[in-house]
Amino acid sequence: MLISRRIHQTTSDRIWSWAFILPVVAVLMIAAFIPLGYGLVLSFYKYKLTIATSRPAFIGLQNYINMFKDEIFIKSLSNNILFALMSVSIELFVGVMVAMMLSDDNRMGRLLTTFLMVPMIIAPVASGTLWRMMMDRTYGVVNYLLSFIGIPPVSWIGDYRIALYTIVFVDCWQFIPFVALLVLSSIKSIPNSFLDAARVDGASPWKVFTKVVLPITSPVIIIVAMIRFIDAFKIFDVVFVMTQGGPGNATEMLPTYIYRQGIKFLDVGYSSATAILFILAMSLIAWVFIRLRNLQLRRLG
Amino acid sequence: MENSIRASPKLKFLHIQQSNETKKEKRRFIMKKSQILIVFVLVIGLAATAFAGGGGESAPADTGKPFAGQKITCLYFSATYAEAAKEYAAEFTEKTGCQVEIVDFPYITLYEKIGLALSTGDSTYDVVTPACQWDGEFEPFMEDLEPYIKRDNFDTKDFMPGLWEQSGKWAGKIMGFPFSNTPQTLAYRTDLIDEFPEDWNEFFEVCDEIHDPPSLYAIAIPGVKEQLSGLWMMVQWSLGGAWADEDWNLTIDSPETREALRITKRWFEYADPAAPAWGLPESDAAFLNGNAGIAFSWPTLTIAPNGDNPEKSKVVNKWAVAPIPYAKNGVTVLSSWDIGIPKAAKNKDAAWEWIKFYTSAEKQLKNYVDYSILPSRESVWEMPEVKNSKLYPHKKASEQGAIIWWRIPAGTMAETTIRDAVANYVTGQWDLERSIKFMENGLAKVLQDYPPAPGVKNTGR
Numbered sequence: 001m002l003i004s005r006r007i008h009q010t011t012s013d014r015i016w017s018w019a020f021i022l023p024v025v026a027v028l029m030i031a032a033f034i035p036l037g038y039g040l041v042l043s044f045y046k047y048k049l050t051i052a053t054s055r056p057a058f059i060g061l062q063n064y065i066n067m068f069k070d071e072i073f074i075k076s077l078s079n080n081i082l083f084a085l086m087s088v089s090i091e092l093f094v095g096v097m098v099a100m101m102l103s104d105d106n107r108m109g110r111l112l113t114t115f116l117m118v119p120m121i122i123a124p125v126a127s128g129t130l131w132r133m134m135m136d137r138t139y140g141v142v143n144y145l146l147s148f149i150g151i152p153p154v155s156w157i158g159d160y161r162i163a164l165y166t167i168v169f170v171d172c173w174q175f176i177p178f179v180a181l182l183v184l185s186s187i188k189s190i191p192n193s194f195l196d197a198a199r200v201d202g203a204s205p206w207k208v209f210t211k212v213v214l215p216i217t218s219p220v221i222i223i224v225a226m227i228r229f230i231d232a233f234k235i236f237d238v239v240f241v242m243t244q245g246g247p248g249n250a251t252e253m254l255p256t257y258i259y260r261q262g263i264k265f266l267d268v269g270y271s272s273a274t275a276i277l278f279i280l281a282m283s284l285i286a287w288v289f290i291r292l293r294n295l296q297l298r299r300l301g
Numbered sequence: 302m303e304n305s306i307r308a309s310p311k312l313k314f315l316h317i318q319q320s321n322e323t324k325k326e327k328r329r330f331i332m333k334k335s336q337i338l339i340v341f342v343l344v345i346g347l348a349a350t351a352f353a354g355g356g357g358e359s360a361p362a363d364t365g366k367p368f369a370g371q372k373i374t375c376l377y378f379s380a381t382y383a384e385a386a387k388e389y390a391a392e393f394t395e396k397t398g399c400q401v402e403i404v405d406f407p408y409i410t411l412y413e414k415i416g417l418a419l420s421t422g423d424s425t426y427d428v429v430t431p432a433c434q435w436d437g438e439f440e441p442f443m444e445d446l447e448p449y450i451k452r453d454n455f456d457t458k459d460f461m462p463g464l465w466e467q468s469g470k471w472a473g474k475i476m477g478f479p480f481s482n483t484p485q486t487l488a489y490r491t492d493l494i495d496e497f498p499e500d501w502n503e504f505f506e507v508c509d510e511i512h513d514p515p516s517l518y519a520i521a522i523p524g525v526k527e528q529l530s531g532l533w534m535m536v537q538w539s540l541g542g543a544w545a546d547e548d549w550n551l552t553i554d555s556p557e558t559r560e561a562l563r564i565t566k567r568w569f570e571y572a573d574p575a576a577p578a579w580g581l582p583e584s585d586a587a588f589l590n591g592n593a594g595i596a597f598s599w600p601t602l603t604i605a606p607n608g609d610n611p612e613k614s615k616v617v618n619k620w621a622v623a624p625i626p627y628a629k630n631g632v633t634v635l636s637s638w639d640i641g642i643p644k645a646a647k648n649k650d651a652a653w654e655w656i657k658f659y660t661s662a663e664k665q666l667k668n669y670v671d672y673s674i675l676p677s678r679e680s681v682w683e684m685p686e687v688k689n690s691k692l693y694p695h696k697k698a699s700e701q702g703a704i705i706w707w708r709i710p711a712g713t714m715a716e717t718t719i720r721d722a723v724a725n726y727v728t729g730q731w732d733l734e735r736s737i738k739f740m741e742n743g744l745a746k747v748l749q750d751y752p753p754a755p756g757v758k759n760t761g762r
Contacts, residue, residue: 048751049420050438051710071739072721136583137575138515158524158578160728244409246526247577248725263413265714266420 043273049266063273075249076257084232087171095179103187116177124237131170132242160250186220219293226289366398368651375428379405381672399651424645427652433468433637437708443476444642449653459678468637477641478660479677484703485535485634486622488596488604497623504626508571511594519571521593523584526724531634533723537561539628543762553740566727591615605673624698631701706761711751718743
């Protein structure tokens with residue numbers, strides 16, 4: 001074992017450790033677990049915050065049943081699944097490619113890595129607003145540039161058949177660098193001896209990639225996929241500023257739907273139910289990915 | 302590091318042991334130092350907080366003024382209303398001694414800010430300005446202004462009665478005064494259109510005449526659903542349609558609803574293809590840029606303040622405002638804002654003073670002249686500065702009838718149902734029957750889940 005998990009600690013060390021951890025535990029209890037528990041309780045009630053005279057009425061699982069009768073909820077759910085599958089797949093594929101291209105430790109690679117950070121450091125609200133303006137069919141710069149190669153104007157966010165793909169594109173633009181940087185750090189941690197050994201054995205670059213690099217980096221890729229998948233399900237800012245869920249409900253996602261129920265309608269009971277379901281689904285996804293990662297680690301020995 | 306690697310194993314061990322001892326000493330020192338630092342930071346933090354609090358409660362600077370030393374926080378819609386309020390704040394402070402902080406949010410988040418503040422009993426705001434469609438929802442959390450009116454013998458006769466009933470009064474209670482009164486109208490190019498059409502058929506004839514894309518589209522329209530649904534409503538109402546009768550029996554499945562949907566969809570044949578993604582700013586910009594003949598907009602927000610400014614407009618002296626095509630009754634959508642005091646407010650008397658000040662005839666005239674905010678007082682409409690201005694046709698639109706949708710607590714839910722149906726139909730995702738079924742089922746569910754209080758009639762459509 002390279003690193004011992006048991007670190008010698010004096011009593012004073014332990015007291016100080018707990019003293020420093022305690023605020024975090026307290027904040028988590030107050031800001032996360034208690035509201036979550038309260039949200040679970042509220043999800044069994046019919047309760048609209050702005051009806052001062054009404055008291056919360058217990059309705060059992062009715063909120064959960066209503067959810068699956070709601071056309072807009074189903075649309076939001078299917079949009080969200082489609083969006084997450086498309087954006088995460090593209091981000092992983094392109095992200096790994098970019099990471100491989102940057103894995104040579106030269107000056108150009110380091111410079112490009114720095115540039116890669118730019119989309120990540122722009123706030124999603126700002127990037128959404130910029131893309132909204134750039135993708136305007138008539139006044140946007142994207143169509144203007146495309147016109148030089150003979151492509152007619154496209155309604156990127158005004159056409160319901162295209163709008164979801166536009167959101168996927170913006171998400172990829174923002175998060176491919178994130179995937180690339182994490183995978184790159186994993187690639188760089190592979191001992192050179194592994195790669196040299198493979199080359200000495202006559203492995204082609206493709207074989208080195210598929211038989212050495214990919215298996216070793218796969219636990220990291222799985223974790224990155226998990227983070228991005230959960231993030232993709234939480235998409236809100238970009239949709240809110242670019243399309244507001246439109247045209248029609250073509251880009252409505254679960255977070256915008258929950259926002260609408262909770263913050264716009266102040267329908268506390270129903271929005272709690274949708275939020276609880278959302279959290280359960282996300283926890284399930286996280287559990288699946290962690291199982292996958294553990295399996296892969298075991299396979300790699 | 303280099304040396305330790307080269308040394309013999311024994312020496313290396315001793316070196317590491319010594320190094321560990323030194324590290325432990327160093328760590329203890331750092332620990333003590335950090336403990337002192339933490340205590341120091343805590344003490345400084347507490348002291349700073351205490352002094353800051355003390356500073357906030359400073360004694361009144363001018364005791365000769367009735368509200369010296371007080372401060373009120375007013376929540377406004379981030380548009381001309383807030384800009385005007387910010388301008389008047391210094392004058393109010395000068396008169397009363399009361400400091401005024403104007404907090405403003407865009408329309409899309411204002412509802413949640415007011416809703417959360419009121420429903421949770423938050424006392425941050427002394428004055429709030431709900432849109433009239435939220436009155437029924439927020440009324441239980443608002444102060445009754447009747448005692449204040451009686452106490453000060455405040456003359457309220459000047460407020461336009463029809464307007465006040467829809468904006469500021471709910472179930473017999475006065476929860477606010479209306480301070481703006483904007484019926485939905487249209488802006489059009491006077492160099493292209495001589496007489497604005499009287500009905501929707503004529504309207505499309507005019508569109509056919511002037512439509513010349515891509516340099517000139519007949520219509521500039523904000524196609525995002527929050528704006529589009531309001532535009533659809535004005536057509537449905539002008540055709541004589543309604544969502545429900547006064548006893549809340551649904552009447553949405555009607556020929557007027559179908560016709561209004563068809564008309565709304567047809568508008569897009571004459572609009573820039575980018576319009577389905579446009580909000581008000583893009584739509585107004587297209588009109589001011591000379592790319593559209595008619596603007597479906599709130600002309601008071603952008604077109605009126607900028608239309609005759611050569612730096613911001615290419616249609617200087619070439620635009621006017623007209624009521625919507627009359628169709629059957631000319632009834633259009635009302636946008637009105639009222640100003641009132643939350644029950645949880647801390648400085649209610651100072652807040653009341655601000656309300657009287659901000660809604661006075663003098664300020665309403667200034668609002669009109671400087672900010673294109675339409676008055677809620679009859680006397681101001683009669684003043685020459687208003688009567689002779691480009692925005693005066695709004696008065697005619699008001700007289701034809703300007704109303705708002707359901708003002709009950711579930712009104713926002715109902716409006717969102719309409720919004721989804723209209724947007725999905727217009728963009729071609731749903732057919733007519735599916736859209737109407739969605740409206741009918743959605744409104745029925747809203748009324749079933751959150752029925753209006755007993756005795757409350759449908760005063761809208």
